[in-house]
Amino acid sequence: TQTVSQSDAHVTVFEGDSVELRCNYSYGGSIYLSWYIQHHGHGLQFLLKYYSGNPVVQGVNGFEAEFSKSDSSFHLRKASVHWSDSAVYFCAVSPDTNAYKVIFGKGTHLHVLP
Amino acid sequence: GGIITQTPKFLIGQEGQKLTLKCQQNFNHDTMYWYRQDSGKGLRLIYYSITENDLQKGDLSEGYDASREKKSSFSLTVTSAQKNEMAVFLCASSIAGSAETLYFGSGTRLTVL
Known part of the structure; x- marks a missing residue:
């Protein structure tokens, strides 16, 4: 069984x-x-998403994420946030043996102050 | 582009009542999903349907029934609403074999009095 954790x-x-x-x-x-x-x-x-290949993947609006097998991590980054980036962000995983069963983390609420 | 339409947007029910939530998509996607979102608990998978006439249980299927009437529509029934229950139900769809990219509707907010 896969699990996903968003610590913040x-x-x-x-x-x-x-x-x-x-x-x-x-x-x-x-x-x-x-x-x-x-x-x-x-x-x-x-x-954005990752399955294989380059561990750094680019997404929309300047977001990128980096996969690390050794750390079992897939952290999301943005170099310069805008107030409109305030939202809840969810990480999701699904095993390639059953890619339909997508499991989500509890979410991280990002607050961008002016 | 396409859209996922969930109806109703708000649903108020009584304890013990049977309630049905509907979802329509015009992406022509094969696979559809129902998730429940509770504050602080993220999304939990209730049911999914890989293709028309298929139904698969998720981790939270107890207390729910689902029906994939045709390729474009996927309904969820709360078989007996629980008092003080409050959650948002999200419908999603994906291209078959590409489940890592889901497209979501805006949700149905359920309140049980």
Whole structure:
């Protein structure tokens, strides 16, 4: 069974700061890893994904994430945040043996202050 | 582009009541999902359907039924609403074999009095 952990429930930064949102997973085999964003009152929107190849993947709006097999991590980063990046961010994993069973972390609420 | 439409947006029910939530997608995606979102608990998978007429249980299927009436629609029924229950139910879809990219609706917010 795969699990995904997002250790920070809330992260607060100022506009223009860099930010890293942490995601750790546990699973013995190959997995798909993704990040999603949820603005208040809306559904989730896909940001980026990783399965194999270059461990650093680029997403929309300047977001990128880095896969580390040794750390079992897939942290999301942005070099310079904007107030509109304030939202809840979810990390998701699914095993390649059943890619349909997508499991989400509890989410990290990013607050960007002006 | 496409869209996922969930109806109703808000649903208020009574304890013990049977309640049905509906989801339609025009992406022409094969696979559809129902998730429950509770504050502080993230999303939990209730049911998913790989293709029309298929149903698969997720980790939270007890207390729910689902129906994939046709490729574009996927319904979820709360078989007996629990008092003081409050959650958002999210429907999603994906291209078959590409489950790592889900497209979500805006959700149905359930309140049980």
